[in-house]
Amino acid sequence: MTHPHEQAPASVNQTALLSPGEISHATELIKRVLQQLDQTLLGREQLHRLVLVGILSRGHILLEGLPGVGKTALIKALGQILKLQFNRVQFTPDLMPSDILGTHLLREIPGGGREMTFQPGPVFTNILLADEINRASPKTQSALLEAMQEGCVTLLGQTRELPRPFFVLASQNPIELEGTYPLPEAQLDRFLFKLNVSDVNVDVLTEIIATRRRGEPPPPAEPLTADELLHLMHVMEQIFLPRPVCRYISRLVAATHPQAHEATETVLSYVNYGASPRAAIAMAEAARAYALLEGRPSVGFDDVKAVAIPVLNHRLILNYKARFDQVSTLIIIQQLLEQMDEAGLALPADVRIQPLQSTAP
């Protein structure tokens, strides 16, 4: 029985998975980072995992939450743990692009002459915290587009590389929307994740009050060295993404479009525009990082499901009917994940694969 669409698998000896030893070493490093993050911000384990997934995927993260929930603290702690340069920019309506990117200054040089010298902006760093990014004007927001996508800044026809790695961790406040500018879709699409930072429960609050004076977190005890970070990035590059998982990601992203044949009922009813190909790429990278977090050399379907919501939730453009029916992107994505067959068997409706049975003779 040969299937017409079956692709010949690549030679088994062509690529080799990471060895258990390599994976376990990387996993140890990740656990160390996570442990320190969890000690810094209490009660945010899942958020920390996703932020770390974003960092390992070299993606930008948009954090959305009420003031005072620890967004800035999280990003600061991450910068300290990873020993990366960290800049913070408070976005305001009067912030100009040059305030972020930098500007040319006319200076006198020894010998009586004058020249234009470039004064780098806060974007020239490893981690840029764009606090309350939606308060800046679209012009200023757009100044980050090239930096986020290309990792460089072009001013007066001269392109300057940003330090590597470069991450933008932006935050925005879902309330007090007066005087804010919603992020354009092009910029939203450049964020790997959009994570919701929610309130903590009473137990966590009690723990914070009891153990922290003025809420100041303890400094990280064992930050990551540059070599360790590079090793993590290197291991991350070698996480294997099987072809069926690639196909699952593609089908998932395609199904967010109302025109797709696998689109669910909610997608058909409430979605105007689905996710872009950039979303599929982001999901693949994030799933790789998630698999590494789980200590596996290859990506499984569960890894994709774990990162699907933060990858897709800011990329779906809903219609007015969704707002009227109070349907959020979260509901749409969850339904998509529930209804889509991961393996893509495309079996008829009356044929089902039931729970496993023993193969023992």
Add this chain to the structure above:
Amino acid sequence: MAEHQRIVEQTRRRIGLVLGMRTAVAFLSGWLLVWGTLVLVLRAGLAVPRVPLLWGLAGILVAAGVGIWKGIRHCPSSMTVRALLDQHWHSGGLLMASAESNVAGWEISPPAAALPRVQWNGMRQFGLLGCCLLFAAASFLVPARILNPLHAQRLQVAAEVEKLAEQIELLKEEKVLPPERAQSLEEALKQLQHEAAGNDPGKTWEAMDHLEQSITKASAEAAEKSLRNAQKSAQAEELAAALDQAGDRMQASDLAAAMSQLAMNIGNAAEEDELLAETLSQELQEQLKNGTLDQEQLAELAKKLGECKQCNLSRIGKLASGRMIDPSRLSELNGKFQIDPDALAKLLCECKGSKEVQACLLACNKPGRGGVTRGRGDAAMTWTDGSSRDEMQFKEKALPPGAIASLKDARLQGISKADPTSETPHPVNAGGALDAGNAGRGSARTQVVLPEHKRVVQRYFDRD
């Protein structure tokens, strides 16, 4: 083969089997539906018997085979099945990765319950298959009289139609009927066979009687014509043979007169007999007209006239054997056209002068058995005993088309040789010139005049 690889293949086979079965059931249902419909259509429309339609059973095997093949073609690939099992086993992509890369150092251990169960809820498809099966069976079992009541009541006229077709073919071969007339008759016969309905046989039989009557009429006319031609040919043959024998003993004037009479006889015969006109060569006809035939040519002429006579007699024979004319007429012809040239030659030699020759030959052409051996036409006739009434046979005659309808309410009372009698008394004329006469008694009461009175016949011949 690794354990997980074996399970992947086993799962794939199971899925393929279920899909194959599913498609086969769908194809079987489709075929049974089509087959049943075809059976009904063929049985109802064309009255095809059941046995040849059983060949459709072979289609069941074909449909099942094609269905299984198509189902297996839609079986998922090994990689897809790996993905399915990877998800079920929570292998985190290792099972999928094992197909594409080296997983040395990593152990893929299938769980104790590793093989998924492939379930097909095929109640609907099997229900549909059952319905189609019942439909196909019903299409065979339903009686023909229900399917095609018209065909079931069809009048069986095949034998009669075949007989008439043979007769038309014979008439066509013998050139009795022109081709257009023969074709129209054949078409009418075909239409008659096609439209012969059992619910109204009267129409069919009437039409067939009409057709048969037309054929019989044409045959009788052809037979009469052939008889006349044969008679004329025989007379001319006899004269030609007699002249051949007595030509050297006759005077030239007598011979010329006889020749002239012969040419006239042949001319008359050739006017009606196309065969004779075709048989005689142009040269022979010219010399006959000029009266310059020699002995050898006279012999040849006699031979050809004899051939024409035989052709005409043969045609009558064929018509009789085809029962298109009364076969008894054929027996009547036995010996009727035997020629006796010796006697005629002797008579011609005895004639003195051309006038006597002409008178003698004219007398020979008169009706009556005559013959020079028994004297001339006005010689006394000899008769055998009178014919008996008991040996009489009625001549078969088809009733006119409307006659059957008029007899619709008639009832058979009995069979009698006597004239039919009316139970109701005839009204008696009350005075008048025709009182007590037979006038107005109806045609059925007319007396049959039998030819048993010699004097009546003699009076007929004495009229000259």
